[in-house]
Amino acid sequence: MAGAINLLVQSHPINSALSLIVVMGSLAAEYLLLGAEFLAAIQVIVYAGAIMVLFVITIMLLNAGKEERTQGSRIATLLGIPGVLIGAVLVVWTLVGRSSTTHSVSIGALWGAPKTIARLLFHDFLLPFEVTSVLILIAILGAVVLASPPDAVARGARKDEG
Amino acid sequence: MVPLSYYLVLSGILFACGVLGFLIKRNIITIFMSIELMLNGVNLSFVAFAAHWHAVSGQVFVFFVMVVAAAEAAVGLAIIIAVYRTRETLNVDQVNLLKL
Numbered sequence: 430m431a432g433a434i435n436l437l438v439q440s441h442p443i444n445s446a447l448s449l450i451v452v453m454g455s456l457a458a459e460y461l462l463l464g465a466e467f468l469a470a471i472q473v474i475v476y477a478g479a480i481m482v483l484f485v486i487t488i489m490l491l492n493a494g495k496e497e498r499t500q501g502s503r504i505a506t507l508l509g510i511p512g513v514l515i516g517a518v519l520v521v522w523t524l525v526g527r528s529s530t531t532h533s534v535s536i537g538a539l540w541g542a543p544k545t546i547a548r549l550l551f552h553d554f555l556l557p558f559e560v561t562s563v564l565i566l567i568a569i570l571g572a573v574v575l576a577s578p579p580d581a582v583a584r585g586a587r588k589d590e591g
Numbered sequence: 592m593v594p595l596s597y598y599l600v601l602s603g604i605l606f607a608c609g610v611l612g613f614l615i616k617r618n619i620i621t622i623f624m625s626i627e628l629m630l631n632g633v634n635l636s637f638v639a640f641a642a643h644w645h646a647v648s649g650q651v652f653v654f655f656v657m658v659v660a661a662a663e664a665a666v667g668l669a670i671i672i673a674v675y676r677t678r679e680t681l682n683v684d685q686v687n688l689l690k691l
Contacts, residue, residue, distance in 0.1 A: 445621050449628065452605070456631055463598070463642040465650050475657050480627065480664045487668045488620055491675045509614030517607035521600050545647050546654070554651055561658045568662035575669035578676070 446484050453477040467543045598639035605632030619674070619681045623667055630660050 453476045460469040550558055605628060612625030634653045641649025671681070678686060 445624055449624050452628065452631065456635060459598070459601075459635060460638050463638050465638050465641070465653075468638060468650050468653055471654065471657060475661055476627075476631070480661060483664055483668050484620065484624065487671060491620075491672065491681060509611060513607050513611045513614065516610065517603055520603040520607070546650055549647050549651050550654070553648070554655075557655060561655060565658065565662055568665050572665040572669040575666065576672045 443485070443488050446481060446488060449484075450477050450481050453481065467546050595639055595643045599636055602632045602636040602639065605629075605635065608632075617682050617684055619671055619683050619686070622683065623664075623671070626667075627660065627664070630656060 453472060457469045457472040457477070460466075460472060609625045609627075609629030609632060612628065613622055616622050616625060634656055637649045637653045637656070641647065641653075674686060675681060680686065
């Protein structure tokens with residue numbers, strides 16, 4: 430949570446990215462406490478590893494500096510903070526009103542084991558799983574096309590025609 | 592023995608932080624990170640409910656959310672690079688035209 434707040438306070442994007450890694454890591458620990466060991470591993474590998482590396486590389490590639498304040502951002506701050514506070518209080522109030530308890534799982538007695546998840550993933554959720562693979566493929570193509578320089582895309586199109 | 596509501600409150604706070612960052616930040620990369628933060632908040636509530644009801648499908652859903660988030664991060668960062676290449680800025684206030 431401190432990491433999340435730090436993400437908001439920092440004005441330099443690289444500091445925000447580093448605090449986001451802290452959030453990801455603590456969420457992975459949280460998943461372990463909840464007995465989801467597979468998700469904890471995936472969280473560290475995919476989020477704290479892959480996605481954050483992408484972010485940091487982009488920040489360095491684009492040479493992102495301090496953000497500057499403008500008129501629009503001040504208006505957004507004025508309206509945004511009270512609105513979000515009201516929303517957060519509403520959510521918390523709704524959730525705490527239905528309080529119940531969950532057991533914290535001891536390590537070793539985990540039921541979110543990879544085996545269980547794999548059985549569910551490849552039996553009940555087989556179609557969504559396959560659809561995600563198509564989605565990933567499209568995302569790869571889109572990322573390559575968008576990130577390559579415009580003249581390279583045009584050259585590729587001409588090569589296809591000729 | 593941690594009450595379920597604690598996890599839900601934490602996930603709500605994470606989500607609120609994400610929304611707040613989305614609204615007040617002006618750097619496009621930081622806005623993107625706020626979106627990731629929101630996704631993480633929702634993931635936490637999914638896992639908490641899965642632990643509460645002893646249903647693994649919640650965790651499978653988190654897995655799918657992570658896959659979509661990874662794809663979204665790849666495409667979004669590519670878009671950011673393309674925007675920066677044409678406009679030379681990362682400030683969303685200065686990106687007000689779809690076409691130059």
